[in-house]
Amino acid sequence: xxxxxxxxxxxxxxxxxxxxxxxxxxxxxxxxxxxxxxxxxxxxxxxxxxxxxxxxxxxxxxxxxxxxxxxxxxxxxxxxxxxxxxxxxxxxxxxxxxxxxxxxxxxxxxxxxxxxxxxxxxxxxxxxxxxxxxxxxxxxxxxxxxxxxxxxxxxxxxxxxxxxxxxxxxxxxxxxxxxxxxxxxxxxxxxxxxxxxxxxxxxxxxxxxxxxxxxxxxxxxxxxxxxxxxxxxxxxxxxxxxxxxxxxxxxxxxxxxxxxxxxxxxxxxxxxxxxxxxxxxxxxxxxxxxxxxxxxxxxxxxxxxxxxxxxxxxxxxxxxxxxxxxxxxxxxxxxxxxxxxxxxxxxxxxxxxxxxxxxxxxxxxxxxxxxxxxxxxxxxxxxxxxxxxxxxxxxxxxxxxxxxxxxxxxxxxxxxxxxxxxxxxxxxxxxxxxxxxxxxxxxxxxxxxxxxxxxxxxxxxxxxxxxxxxxxxxxxxxxxxxxxxxxxxxxxxxxxxxxxxxxxxxxxxxxxxxxxxxxxxxxxxxxxxxxxxxxxxxxx
Numbered sequence: 001x002x003x004x005x006x007x008x009x010x011x012x013x014x015x016x017x018x019x020x021x022x023x024x025x026x027x028x029x030x031x032x033x034x035x036x037x038x039x040x041x042x043x044x045x046x047x048x049x050x051x052x053x054x055x056x057x058x059x060x061x062x063x064x065x066x067x068x069x070x071x072x073x074x075x076x077x078x079x080x081x082x083x084x085x086x087x088x089x090x091x092x093x094x095x096x097x098x099x100x101x102x103x104x105x106x107x108x109x110x111x112x113x114x115x116x117x118x119x120x121x122x123x124x125x126x127x128x129x130x131x132x133x134x135x136x137x138x139x140x141x142x143x144x145x146x147x148x149x150x151x152x153x154x155x156x157x158x159x160x161x162x163x164x165x166x167x168x169x170x171x172x173x174x175x176x177x178x179x180x181x182x183x184x185x186x187x188x189x190x191x192x193x194x195x196x197x198x199x200x201x202x203x204x205x206x207x208x209x210x211x212x213x214x215x216x217x218x219x220x221x222x223x224x225x226x227x228x229x230x231x232x233x234x235x236x237x238x239x240x241x242x243x244x245x246x247x248x249x250x251x252x253x254x255x256x257x258x259x260x261x262x263x264x265x266x267x268x269x270x271x272x273x274x275x276x277x278x279x280x281x282x283x284x285x286x287x288x289x290x291x292x293x294x295x296x297x298x299x300x301x302x303x304x305x306x307x308x309x310x311x312x313x314x315x316x317x318x319x320x321x322x323x324x325x326x327x328x329x330x331x332x333x334x335x336x337x338x339x340x341x342x343x344x345x346x347x348x349x350x351x352x353x354x355x356x357x358x359x360x361x362x363x364x365x366x367x368x369x370x371x372x373x374x375x376x377x378x379x380x381x382x383x384x385x386x387x388x389x390x391x392x393x394x395x396x397x398x399x400x401x402x403x404x405x406x407x408x409x410x411x412x413x414x415x416x417x418x419x420x421x422x423x424x425x426x427x428x429x430x431x432x433x434x435x436x437x438x439x440x441x442x443x444x445x446x447x448x449x450x451x452x453x454x455x456x457x458x459x460x461x462x463x464x465x466x467x468x469x470x471x472x473x474x475x476x477x478x479x480x481x482x483x484x485x486x487x488x489x490x491x492x493x494x495x496x497x498x499x500x501x502x503x504x505x506x507x508x509x510x511x512x513x514x515x516x517x518x519x520x521x522x523x524x525x526x527x528x529x530x531x532x533x534x535x536x537x538x539x540x
Contacts, residue, residue, distance in 0.1 A: 045070060048120035051416060052140045060126025060133075062428045069119045076110040079103065101196035108194060112187070114148020117141040118417070125428035133427040134354070135409075140417040151413065153183050155228070155360030158412040163231045163362070166262060166319070167342035168331040170238065170255075172369035174342075176231035176262070178360040182223045217273045227318070229264035235328060236368055242307055243487040253487075254372050256307055260323035260332065271295065271315040287326070293317065294333060298326040351408035351423045359412040367425070370404030471515045471537040478513070478523060478530040479539065481505035486526040493527035 043049070047067040056063060083103035110116060122138040141151070155178030163176035192200035211219045236255035243253055263270075278286055278297055287298040296314035312326040317336065321329045335341035342348050347366060409422030481502040486495065502523065506513065515521065519534035529539045 048140050048142070051142070052120045052122040052138055055138055055419065056122050056124035056136055057126045057134065058124070060124060060427070062123060062125035062135075064121075064123040066121045067119070068121060072116050072118055075116050076107045079107050079110060083107070097196070105191060105195050108191065112148055112190075113150045114141070114146055115150065117145045117148060117151070119145075123428050127427070128423070131425060132350075133424050135422045135424055135428040137420045137428070138417060143415050146417060149183060149187055151417075153180050153187075154178050155180075155413050158356070158358040158360060158414070160358055161362050161410070163229070163262065164343055165336050165341070166231070166332045167233060167364075168235055168328075168335055169341050169345055170235045171233060171342045171364065172236040172257075172366045172372070173234040173364065174231065175363045176229065176361060178228055179230055180228050181226050185219075185223060215273070216277065217269065221269050225265050225267050225269040227264040227266045231262035233260045233262065233328075233332070234258070234369070235260075235331075236372060238368075241487075243483055252376065254376070255368070258308070258324045258328045260321060260328050262332075263320040263322075264318060265315075265320045266318075268295070268315050271313065271320055274313055289326075296326060296329060347406075348408065351406070353423065355408065355421055355423060356410045356412060359410040361411040363407070363409045365405065365407050367404055367406040370406050370425075374404050468517075468537055471517065471519065471532055471534065472539060474513050474515070474521070475530050475532060475537070475539050477506065478502065478521065482523060482526065482530065491526050493525070495526045497523045497526065499523065 047069060049065060049067065052065055056065075080103070083099070086099055086103075118139060119142055120138075120140045122140065123136065125133050125135045128134050161176070163174070167174050189204060192204045195201075208219045215222070235258045237258070238255045240256040241253045242256045265271075275295075275297055278299065283299045285300045287300070289296040289298075294314060294316045296312060296316075298310050298312040301309045301311065308325050308327070310325040310327070312321070312323050312329055314321040314323075314326075314329045314333075316333055321332065323329045342364070343352075348364070351364070405425050407422050407424035407426075409420055409424070411418060411420040482497050484505045485491065485497055485501050489501075491497075513521070515532050515534060515537060517534050517537070519532040519537055522531045522533075524530050531538060
């Protein structure tokens with residue numbers, strides 16, 4: 001060790017001497033910029049560069065090509081090599097069967113999915129005009145390949161985007177996707193059967209029976225009924241503004257929202273089952289409509305909330321509808337029948353310019369949707385006194401209503417893979433930079449607050465009895481009812497409400513609106529919370 005230390009010291013001294021001598025030498029003239037030779041021509045390795053880039057747009061602020069051919073080709077074989085390495089570790093011999101089964105599942109999924117067929121990924125973004133970008137993304141495979149389930153489970157070929165013909169003019173957000181549930185179940189069955197895990201095989205045996213027991217209809221009947229297309233729609237009605245109460249005692253007015261789930265079906269098996277349950281359970285106030293090819297069931301919910309809530313299910317024209325109100329379903333069917341809908345609006349015409357009219361999926365986000373969501377977020381950030389000022393400023397910069405994102409995108413499964421084209425208010429490059437930043441910042445805020453809220457809830461749960469919780473819930477309902485009454489009747493702050501004023505907003509709840517401990521409620525003036533005479537029974 002002593003010899004080695006001495007040798008290291010000699011080397012260090014020699015290095016220092018060399019640097020010192022070199023530093024004393026006169027400096028030579030700089031040779032100028034280094035000339036770098038460009039190979040230009042063809043790559044020595046096969047890539048999909050020409051195939052992918054021929055579908056992209058140059059000259060914008062994003063142009064990306066990534067060849068995946070060399071590292072995805074025979075990926076299953078590489079996984080199998082790691083299987084051998086891990087399986088040979090001496091301290092894992094007692095887990096050998098589990099390891100073999102796990103690697104077997106992974107290898108089969110890679111082979112069956114068609115992941116190894118991906119030859120390249122490409123993205124481009126170019127400005128059509130200031131603030132409007134034409135974005136593309138391609139997941140490529142060579143023609144004649146792409147036989148795995150990832151290339152068919154979300155649609156095998158582009159088709160007319162019929163879901164657009166169901167969207168009312170006030171649609172704020174809509175997304176329709178192809179999905180083959182029967183194929184999904186087949187994949188699960190195959191992997192469970194070949195997994196080697198007894199639990200997986202038991203799952204295959206028991207799940208269909210459990211499903212039928214819980215849903216009252218066989219799994220095969222449901223799968224046979226589904227026709228491979230699903231959609232989600234949200235509308236914002238500007239003709240009816242609703243007031244959203246905020247923790248800061250401020251109020252935010254937004255257009256009344258409504259939501260709807262759309263499922264393309266081959267028959268009415270699912271509708272008939274839900275209809276039977278509603279009638280069997282004796283749903284209060286059930287409204288049944290069977291006319292003009294429309295079968296609809298509506299269950300009004302008399303709860304004191306600021307939006308219309310009339311859960312409805314309907315069947316018409318090969319579609320199953322589940323919506324927050326029957327009015328929304330009627331609007332969708334009216335558009336299908338010829339009424340002017342989303343496609344007739346100026347915003348959609350602009351966003352759909354030069355986009356494919358056929359595909360396997362589409363997504364639409366209006367500027368109204370983005371602006372509304374931004375306003376809600378801005379108010380939430382403004383009222384969060386526990387957020388650090390720097391973090392609040394950062395999040396508010398993301399949630400600027402003037403920079404609300406809006407887009408229309410169409411994705412299609414083609415002979416050379418998946419191609420998605422979009423017109424959007426943000427370029428693909430900005431989206432790539434912002435997308436990771438927002439969840440990270442939200443997580444930084446949410447996680448500490450979640451832990452704090454959980455601890456508070458646990459502490460409150462220990463100190464607050466069940467009667468106190470029930471009373472506070474009543475006070476919340478009263479507060480919401482009073483706010484709705486004030487908004488609809490244009491009552492200013494300080495106006496005192498009476499029980500009969502709130503009756504329409506409480507529905508049947510007035511009869512049970514009593515403190516469990518016998519306290520007396522005081523509704524109070526607009527802008528002030530209702531109170532209970534029992535100490536400790538108060539809104540936080």
